[in-house]
Amino acid sequence: MQRRGFIKKAALATAGAFAAPYILPSGRLFAATGSRIANHVVLCLFAGGVRNFESMQKAEGNLMPFTLTGNESINPQIIGGMDALPSPSGQRLQQQGTLFKEFRFAQGPTGHFSGHSTALTGQYVLGDLNIKQRPTYPTVFEYYRKHNSPSMSALNAWWVANTLGPYPALNFSQYPGYGAEFGANFIQPGSIISIPGYNSLGDPKNFEAAQLDKVKSLRQFMDNNFSSNYTPGDAGITNIEEEAILIENYINNSFDEAVAGQYDNPWGVGNSMNGDMYNVFFAEQIIKQFKPELTVVNMQDIDVCHTNFTGYCNNIRKSDYALAHLWQTIQATPGMANDTILISVPEHGRNEEPNTILDAYGKYALDHNSDEVSRQIFCLVVGPPDKVVQNQVISTVTGESVDVVPTIAKVLGFHNDIPGGMLSGTSLDQAFI
Helix, strand or coil: CHHHHHHHHHHHHHCCCCCCCEECCCCCEECCCCCCCCCEEEEEECCCCCCCCCCCCCECECCCCCCCCCCCCCCCCCHHHCCCCCCCCCCCHHHHEEEEEEEECCCCCCCHHHHHHHHHHCCCCCCCCCCCCCCCCCCHHHHHHHCCCCCCCHHHEEEECCCCCCHHHHHCCCCCCCCHHHCCEEECHHHHCCCCCCCCCCCCCCCCHHHHHHHHHHHHHHHHHHHCCCCCCCCCCCCCHHHHHHHHHHHHHHHHHHHCCCCCCCCCCHHHCCHHHHHHHHHHHHHHHHCCCEEEEECCHHHHHHCCHHHHHHHHHHHHHHHHHHHHHHHCCCCCCCCEEEEEECCCCCCCCCCCCECCCCCECCCCCCCCHHHEEEEEEECCCCCECCCEEEEEEEEEHHHHHHHHHHHCCCHHHCCCCCCCCCCCHHHEC
């Protein structure tokens, strides 16, 4: 805490300092106040409430074999409820970066929206939370777009979210001087092509005439969403005309590809593909199409744990596979490979004591009501070996949710330009060379 206070005071003392911009070897113009570690960050919220007992401590076996080393077998009691997935090969993600095994969501209610809000604003939500209102502090998207020199376009910042209605509100805040002008493009993949008559993203089919009219109507809505000029109080942001056209074309192509059946089984895992995997799949398409400098994607299917513990374990495993697939896609994308930092963190954990609901495999379900265990999470920072410390595991209690935004700001070089006192956390410097 003393270190945090010292850094905050130092930031206040230097906030008004001026330095002339300079050209980096890449040819990009940045503010001289902070050079970059890398030119791209992808933040994946490993969300839905993940307890360290099942993730880092492997209490039910290694449910994250694509991230964690070790081949601990899954608990035979729940193995019948686990979908078949490919086995990992090559290095695990923890070997390609730094793993903070004892991270903390230290303050505020352990709720999904408050957890997401903390991860995206760098501020804990300590009072009553109104999920109908935007955050009171700026989001990482706003900091990124406002405090780069020159300021970044919306095409460079994407928020790809899964379920839970309030999540779109996290692409910008109500904080004075920030807002929609500096927000991110938001996309909720399941909503793009999930309409009456279209069963799910994973079950595309040809539309009848009446259904096709609905698709066209929804497509028009999405086109308008990305091309309109919005005022700060509205639900969207402004894209310049040329970039809006690119986004509209992307949305249109998504519809066409879904109707053509290209989203039936894009990762070749058959019926194992769940909503979180599709959400990451769409984030990958955006990464390949636009190569954004800041991408945030969440997962949520893990939250079945309120009633189905075995389903929760199954979805942790699927989320782990999706995270590894995301990293592979980044490494296979020119312009992103070897120049991207991937950060993954749950929004919060789950309770130590179960509730009274038994699943089909005799396992009790878990809620998240702000006990100490529900504050225990992990954080994984993966990146190229010249930028991120490889195969480092930090097992002591180190780091908090509010440290994610300062870390992103440090990586993308705008941390010194954020006004003092705006962020309560500090960068996870232990992860970087």
